[in-house]
Amino acid sequence: MKENQAFRINGFLGILTIAVLGGLAFFMFLNTQIVIAIAFLVIAVLLASGITIVQPNQAGVVIFFGKYLGSIRESGLFLTVPLSTRRTVSLRVNNFNSKKLKVNDVEGNPIEIAAVVVYKVIDSAKAVFDVDHYEEFVEIQSETAIRHVATKYPYDTFENVELTLRGNSEEVSNELTAELQARLNVAGVQVIEARLTHLAYSTEIAQAMLQRQQASAIIAARHKIVEGAVGMAQMAIKQLENDRTIELDDERKVQMVNNLLVAIVSEKSTQPVINAGTLY
Structure with missing residues (x-):
């Protein structure tokens, strides 16, 4: 099916024509010309059956005894084919919030995911005749597309070397939009946007994954601290050597580096032991 324009004329002109025919019928009836009056x-009644009203951002799909005649996209009052039926299709922008779906990511971890889909009908004929109840079709295909995209990527990666659901939301949303558009072309629906609204580990593994994230953060922080501590120790020894304040042999350099690393890397404040000399 493909949308095309239906026959229609201005509705006010049609009402005027119907009124004139009704007046002629009444006049003929008064003059005892019953057959002409009935005609x-x-x-007039046949023409009246073709009167239809189309609201803004809606389309009237005209069907004549099971045959699609066309659609009326303009808003207003119209006279179209008599004895035809008209189905109204909204052309307004709609949105669909999916339920929280429980799926497995590419690594097999159970996650909860949900998305919002913003769409509108651009072909009223396809929306009416190519699918049953296009709103339900959009909902089912949206959930199917969300599940498919979620299984292609990991929820998160602790090495930061690949595309993830949590770290690359823009790329994931674009892919979801493209896949959903391919699924909804048959219904004459344009996907304006599809974006994730909820993403989390499933409850049975949430605590374990939180501990894993915390461990990764601690390791990254420790790596940064050690890197800084080594640099500070090297800088301290180099400055002492340049100033020639103290002559340090290799053993004292090792001891100094060890003390600096312990003081900087330790989680708790260091408590130095002061040598005050001996009694004897």
């Missing part, structure tokens, strides 16, 4: 009346 005018039948024509």
